[in-house]
Amino acid sequence: MILDPRTDLTFTRKLKAPRDLLWECWTTPEHIRQFYVPKPHSVTGCEIDLRVGGRFNTxxxxxxxxxxxxxxxxxxxxxxxxxxxxAYSEGWKPAADPFMTAIIEFEDDGQGGTTYTATARHRSEESRQTHEDMGFFGGWTTVAEQLEAYAQSLMARA
Known part of the structure; x- marks a missing residue:
């Protein structure tokens, strides 16, 4: 993927949890509620239809x-x-004021963990800067840490 530093924000972290479990966390509404926004904020609802064109509503x-x-x-x-x-809702209905496109990538690190990359693409340099000023790096890092801790808690229960 070619990044455009004018409109894209991205970071990569090594997470101590297997790729398949992190994928499950990202694709299951009950799991999304546990990590998707920095605490003390919370996810109160989530709908996922995991297919191209399927909804991801939170x-x-x-x-x-x-x-x-x-x-x-x-x-x-x-x-x-x-x-x-x-930018779109289900049925390809255009949004009046879209914010971003997110790209989440999971790669085995060869040691039982996962290389996790989160990228936010924006329509303009201004919207990218707004997202950075809102705390993209701190917020998305916190989400990655919460995801890792939550996945590890699931591993401990198994």
Whole structure:
């Protein structure tokens, strides 16, 4: 993937959890609720139809305010890659004010863990800067850490 530093934000982390489990966490509504937004915020609703054109809708509680995000999957490569956007909702209905397209990639690290890459693509340099100013790196790093901790808790239960 070719990144455009003017419009893309990205980071890569090594997570101490197997790729298949991280994939399951990212593709199951009950799991998404456990890690998808930095605490103390929470996911109060999630709908996933895991196919190209299928919905990826989430509802968040952020400091007592309900926020909704409706989107669709643009690419699904089983166990390896998810691409979703809020530029469209289910049925390819264009959004009035889209924010980003997210690309989540999972790669075995050869040691039982996963190389995890999250990229946010934006329509303009201004929207990219807004996302960075909102705390992209801190927020998405926190989400990755919460994902890792949650996946490890599932491994401990097994």
């Amino acid at each position: 509802t968040f509680d952020v400091e007592g305010n309900e926020m909704k995000s409706e989107g669709v999957f643009l690419e699904v490569i089983e166990g390896r890659k998810l691409v979703f956007t809020d």
